[in-house]
Amino acid sequence: MAKRIKLPSFVKWLYPNLKVKRWFLLATLGIFLFATGFAVMNDGIALGYLELEFREAVYRVTGSTQRVAVPVGVLISTLGVVAIIVGFKRMLNSIISVLLPSDEGRIVDVIYSRQHLSRGPKIVVIGGGTGLSALLRGLKEYTNNLTAIVTVADDGGSSGKLRHEMGILPPGDVRNCLVALADTENTMEKLFSYRFETGTLEGHSLGNLLLAGLTDMAGDFRKGIEQVGSVFALRGDVYPSTLEQVVLVADLADGRRVRGETAVRAARGQIRRVHVEPGDCHPIPEALAALEDADLIVLGPGSLYTSVLPNLLVKGLREKIRSVSAPCVYVCNVMTEPGETDGYGVADHLKAILDHCGQGFVDVVLANKEEIPEEVRVRYAKEGSEPVQGGAKAVERLGAKFHEASLVQTGPAVRHDSRRLARELIRLLFKLKPMGERIALVDAYLLSHKLRQEP
Template identity: 50%
Template sequence: MIEKLGVDRHPRIVVIGGGTGLSVMLRGLKEKPLDITAIVTVADDGGSSGILRSELQIPPPGDIRNVLMALADVEPLLTEMLQYRFNSGTGLAGHSLGNLMLAAMTDIAGDFVTGVRELSRVLAVRGRVLPAAGQAIVLHAEMEDGSIISGESNIPKAGMKIKRVFIEPEKVEPLQEAVEAVRDADAILIGPGSLYTSIIPNLLVPKLAESIVQSNAVKLFVCNVMTQPGETDNYSVGDHLRAIHDHIGEHLFDYVIVNNGEIPPQVQAKYAEEGAKAVHLDLEEVESRGYKVIADRLVLFRTYLRHDAARLSHHIYQLVEGWMKRKG
């Protein structure tokens, strides 16, 4: 396949985000001949990550752990063990073994970034996993009524419409490796994930956002399949894109990848109980703003709806392959 691209290397793709959706997608992408760098949010402050962040003064490990597991080339049993969450034990309950290992590796290696790098080596990770910044950031949201909610885990619980989010410290420095990865990328992929609490926080890291805007890479946005209660209630695809544009002030993407597969009524009813519904594709609106739309049946349903990692990765690789060919 690399010969078809007319280059002597794998295409370099930078994937930016956080949360479960990113990990699902990466499991498909790692099977493609791609040089992957995942840049992961450091705004999480809930659960095990929040406790370790507060007590050990390290960036939150949870999203990093999920991405490491998605890209790891290890036996399934080891992956299951590292994702294992203790449900009893004073001080242990709620923590995952992988989070504790990341905390331990940070102490051994001397800093979080080196700890992630060393654990990546141990787990034979296919690609690189980088935090968006070398320190934890605090996420704040200004709501439509003017009130301010602080803390990533508190924002969706507020039950109010989000006007904007912002980070503290405002001028946090991104990892230089992350900036260089963006600068050298053939493709930059953002999403899927929680719009205001997993995706946009990465784009608020100033120099990281600037490097994305300035990059000549093809830029892709993978839209969520369902709305998220307390965060993107009633949002269409166009609303997701508008929120990113409003925060960055730039037209960021060349392509938008969306699901247009039918979601069974019983599944929709299950999500409706939680206040979520399918993200509406307002195709004319999105195309009128200059985005090219790739729409396909991209969902699987087990306990929850998830992106079809194999099908999604196929579309992404084809887009990157076509871009590389056009570049010559």
């Protein structure tokens, strides 16, 4: 890979679409008009006198011959331009450094990043659990036009307690997405992920409690999320798939019917079908509007039956996904999940979605092709989990395109690498939908350039 050339900081101010150069030129014009107007008012006497005295002082130092005067004049003009640029830059830094967090980096990089990302592709991701938040962390490096539609079927842990005791929607998955989309992610993660270990609050995370408190104050879970978003400058929106209290129900192959997400995970039986109660729950209008405007819709990654499918069972949500023109990509899990997808391959995951949503619902399946280290496979096997095996032909027989890439994050745990996954999804978007339809040409070029630069 060619070595990337690092541009000087001042050159970055010439980047397109920063919306800075136009105002700098306007301010320079204002200085010129002020000086001209002042000269008109007093017939040029005041400025003319100052100009004459300054010129004579320069001549006394350098001489007044043409050979010397021209370069000296150019030098003085250049110094004037530099003084204007430095002055305006220092003024901007003084103002904005008060408004931005201390770890935001160079102001030109911040301005460029925010202006460029605000014109990025509109991507809607649907799911829940840690997989969804990991994906958002990667995608926010390419666009600010992100929407997360999150499952609200969780009934375990801190979320389950708050749901049963306060009657609010489970905040856990929503909290993780809010943290992932925050500009100041490190600070917000420390705050929101702090978990009490003793007392009556034992087991609760501070983020869940904050969302519960804001929901109680605003009287609406959606407004509570908006309050958090306004404080932490999110690079996207987070919506619950529905505002109704839903319960996940699973029908197992042995004839059992299990109610509740936690019970479904613990049932350890082959799942035939899942549905939600009440069956007539509806999505919120903002989620439907985001799907209508989307350039790309992404399902997962996340638990197939307890994170991805519960969203698609909300009445009106899967119908909207079918009706819009945006391609739908399913990100398949890297490992099977005990009690949910034992023995499943990539095509089995896709078939489960099609069984619930109908043929042709998914356009592309994105799967991992990287080998899992043997020692990691052995450890996961003891827990009843194994790598999900690909199968391009089986996927294509079900009516979807198959795309695979190296998506695994190296380490003791098998997880999707957020940067790799986001990069592959953006590359898929380039292939599936011409970027010129929704994104300015210069932004499409810069986005593709970024993809080429990354390994």
